[in-house]
Amino acid sequence: MKFLAMLATSFAALYLALVAHALSFPTQQKNQEIEALSLRLKDTKPSLNFPTNAYQRFVYAF
Amino acid sequence: MLSKNFVEYAILLLFKDRNDHLFSFLIFSFIVFILSAVLFISDSLQYDLTQSIKSQPEIVVENTRAGRAYQMHDGFIYDISQITGVSSVEGIVDGYHYFAQKRLWFHIIGDATLAKDEMIIGQGVQKAMAELYYEDEFNFFTEERMIRLKINKRAPKGTNIISNDAIFLHPNTARAVLGMEMDEYSKLYVSVPNPNEVGNVSLKIVEIYPSAKATTQEDAMSAVRHLYYYKGGIFMILYVIALVSFFILLKNQISLVYGEKKKEIAILRSLGFCIKDIIALKFIQNTVVSLSAYLLGVAVAYLYVFVFNAPYLRNIFLGNTLENSITFTPVVDLNLLFLIFLFGVIPFLAFVILPAWKIAISDMSEAVKS
Numbered sequence: 001m002k003f004l005a006m007l008a009t010s011f012a013a014l015y016l017a018l019v020a021h022a023l024s025f026p027t028q029q030k031n032q033e034i035e036a037l038s039l040r041l042k043d044t045k046p047s048l049n050f051p052t053n054a055y056q057r058f059v060y061a062f
Numbered sequence: 063m064l065s066k067n068f069v070e071y072a073i074l075l076l077f078k079d080r081n082d083h084l085f086s087f088l089i090f091s092f093i094v095f096i097l098s099a100v101l102f103i104s105d106s107l108q109y110d111l112t113q114s115i116k117s118q119p120e121i122v123v124e125n126t127r128a129g130r131a132y133q134m135h136d137g138f139i140y141d142i143s144q145i146t147g148v149s150s151v152e153g154i155v156d157g158y159h160y161f162a163q164k165r166l167w168f169h170i171i172g173d174a175t176l177a178k179d180e181m182i183i184g185q186g187v188q189k190a191m192a193e194l195y196y197e198d199e200f201n202f203f204t205e206e207r208m209i210r211l212k213i214n215k216r217a218p219k220g221t222n223i224i225s226n227d228a229i230f231l232h233p234n235t236a237r238a239v240l241g242m243e244m245d246e247y248s249k250l251y252v253s254v255p256n257p258n259e260v261g262n263v264s265l266k267i268v269e270i271y272p273s274a275k276a277t278t279q280e281d282a283m284s285a286v287r288h289l290y291y292y293k294g295g296i297f298m299i300l301y302v303i304a305l306v307s308f309f310i311l312l313k314n315q316i317s318l319v320y321g322e323k324k325k326e327i328a329i330l331r332s333l334g335f336c337i338k339d340i341i342a343l344k345f346i347q348n349t350v351v352s353l354s355a356y357l358l359g360v361a362v363a364y365l366y367v368f369v370f371n372a373p374y375l376r377n378i379f380l381g382n383t384l385e386n387s388i389t390f391t392p393v394v395d396l397n398l399l400f401l402i403f404l405f406g407v408i409p410f411l412a413f414v415i416l417p418a419w420k421i422a423i424s425d426m427s428e429a430v431k432s
Binding site: 003014025026027029030031033034038043046058059 | 114222251357381
């Protein structure tokens with residue numbers, strides 16, 4: 001029982017730390033930054049290395 | 063009802079046989095970790111991209127010729143603005159510039175708020191330029207000439223998911239870099255105030271210009287959902303194959319271990335333990351193992367993705383040619399975690415209980431004699 005209690009306590013502490021991290025993350029600020037940028041860049045595309053396979057084929061012939 | 067002593071005895075036995083349970087604990091933790099990490103990354107990227115699409119115009123028009131993107135001119139703007147329901151049409155300069163020294167593509171976007179000789183760049187672009195000592199200025203080499211521009215500002219790190227490869231320039235400068243004429247546009251943003259008319263207007267645009275593509279906001283949203291959809295299709299098949307293989311491996315390993323422990327089980331039976339007790343004993347031990355492995359796998363996946371920003375795994379989603387130091391927004395889908403629990407922990411217990419029951423019902427007199 002002591003072991004189970006210890007295990008439960010350590011997991012509870014770990015998950016509390018994760019919840020604290022999630023709550024402290026500046027999600028609101030990040031959303032505002034993204035929204036501000038998306039006003040300039042209205043048709044947004046994810047920033048990938050190559051927008052399509054054709055662009056990759058241009059760089060690396062295969 | 064299980065007594066406290068019984069549970070303590072089960073835990074004591076678990077400690078004694080910890081090496082036998084270590085294999086299943088580690089493998090199960092790893093599977094839960096990989097599964098959770100992939101889903102955390104895809105959910106986080108989807109969330110950020112969905113935020114960015116909110117400001118998207120109702121319809122985006124792009125033209126093609128011979129199967130490739132092709133410029134549009136003022137005639138397109140005039141024709142589309144005449145369609146009933148359209149309030150405004152804006153021509154946009156947008157395209158890709160090949161940075162040959164680093165073999166990279168930069169996304170050039172026209173921004174009328176900037177002066178003609180300045181630009182705003184994304185973090186990935188900045189790093190790529192800095193490697194070739196372009197700190198304050200950058201030279202664009204086009205077919206006709208070299209265009210030197212001041213690096214005015216960097217896009218915030220939080221927007222890396224959409225701005226990492228982006229360079230914002232004044233539309234006329236962007237045209238010069240992309241080799242476009244002054245009255246040419248790459249895209250048109252069409253505003254339609256009435257949401258019920260969006261579908262109709264997009265059909266009319268395609269009717270007037272059959273080689274054009276009209277993308278509505280709804281289409282863009284579903285494209286984002288489709289881009290990082292790792293919960294179905296081929297991925298679901300891969301997850302199921304990985305889990306089933308693990309459970310078969312687990313069943314074989316547990317059968318082997320319990321076969322060796324037959325004498326121990328026989329002694330317990332002779333002390334008065336019934337089949338139900340033996341199964342309960344193994345159930346308690348494996349519940350502790352599987353639950354701990356599940357909780358550890360999910361927690362480590364969270365730390366890996368949202369604290370350390372998923373090194374290596376991030377490159378599968380975003381590529382590694384242009385460095386993307388993205389920060390993942392913590393988005394945790396509890397329904398999904400419950401689903402992983404349901405299809406992970408429950409089969410785990412089922413696959414372990416079966417060999418325990420088989421051993422418990424076998425003839426114990428032979429095991430004691432051996």
